[in-house]
Amino acid sequence: MNSLKQIAAIGAAMLAVAGTAHAQSQQAQDKQADQYDAALGQQAKTRAAKAAGQGISNEKFPNPPRIEDSYPLASDADRQKSSKDLQQTVVDLSALFNDHKQAHWNLNGPLYLPLHELYQEQADLYRKYTDVFAEREMSLGYSVDGRYRTIAATSTLPDMPGGYLTDNETLKLLIDRLTIFQKKTYQSMREVESSDPVTANKYQDLLYDVDHNLWQLRIHVKQPGGLGQDLPWAAQQGRDRTGK
Numbered sequence: 001m002n003s004l005k006q007i008a009a010i011g012a013a014m015l016a017v018a019g020t021a022h023a024q025s026q027q028a029q030d031k032q033a034d035q036y037d038a039a040l041g042q043q044a045k046t047r048a049a050k051a052a053g054q055g056i057s058n059e060k061f062p063n064p065p066r067i068e069d070s071y072p073l074a075s076d077a078d079r080q081k082s083s084k085d086l087q088q089t090v091v092d093l094s095a096l097f098n099d100h101k102q103a104h105w106n107l108n109g110p111l112y113l114p115l116h117e118l119y120q121e122q123a124d125l126y127r128k129y130t131d132v133f134a135e136r137e138m139s140l141g142y143s144v145d146g147r148y149r150t151i152a153a154t155s156t157l158p159d160m161p162g163g164y165l166t167d168n169e170t171l172k173l174l175i176d177r178l179t180i181f182q183k184k185t186y187q188s189m190r191e192v193e194s195s196d197p198v199t200a201n202k203y204q205d206l207l208y209d210v211d212h213n214l215w216q217l218r219i220h221v222k223q224p225g226g227l228g229q230d231l232p233w234a235a236q237q238g239r240d241r242t243g244k
């Protein structure tokens with residue numbers, strides 16, 4: 001063997017040694033990674049077992065192979081019916097909120113302070129309910145349209161007049177709008193009460209407050225005929241209840 005061949009053989013031997021060392025190092029790294037994964041897996045199992053014992057986490061259940069959107073109502077037609085009512089309610093509640101703020105700001109007269117505060121309180125309530133009904137609509141799988149342009153274009157409530165208003169004017173304007181809203185909301189509740197009792201239940205909650213607020217507004221403009229006598233409209237209550 002000449003010297004060149006000797007050098008080549010030595011080089012090849014060195015490469016072989018280096019290759020073996022590299023392979024051994026890679027095996028060691030792989031083993032380390034496997035141990036690390038095993039330790040992580042064990043930690044996850046321990047956490048899941050602990051959570052399962054305490055009943056506090058979804059880790060105790062494996063993920064299902066497929067997660068589908070599921071809606072609580074019997075049919076799409078039922079969902080559409082609820083969604084239509086819910087969208088209208090969101091729009092009208094938003095309008096009611098604005099109407100009460102308009103009255104709250106532009107109010108003049110001797111009843112300024114109590115009415116100013118009452119209108120704010122009632123406006124806050126309608127805003128709170130807007131969120132309840134909007135999120136119910138989302139739960140049923142529909143988006144909500146709460147844009148100002150949509151409120152202006154689709155609300156069933158008449159617009160409030162601009163400019164200053166007397167205390168008496170604000171009462172009559174709000175009673176008028178809230179009465180329209182009350183009738184529409186009773187109608188919505190009846191429409192969904194068998195197909196979507198959860199939404200109907202929220203309408204019941206809302207109507208409790210609407211009836212209450214309407215009574216509180218009407219109190220300011222009632223003129224009883226005298227001590228112990230019926231109020232002027234009491235005789236018409238039977239007719240009013242039928243909505244005719």
Ligand SMILES: [Fe+2]
Nearest residue numbers: 104105116120
């Ligand atoms: Fe204010």
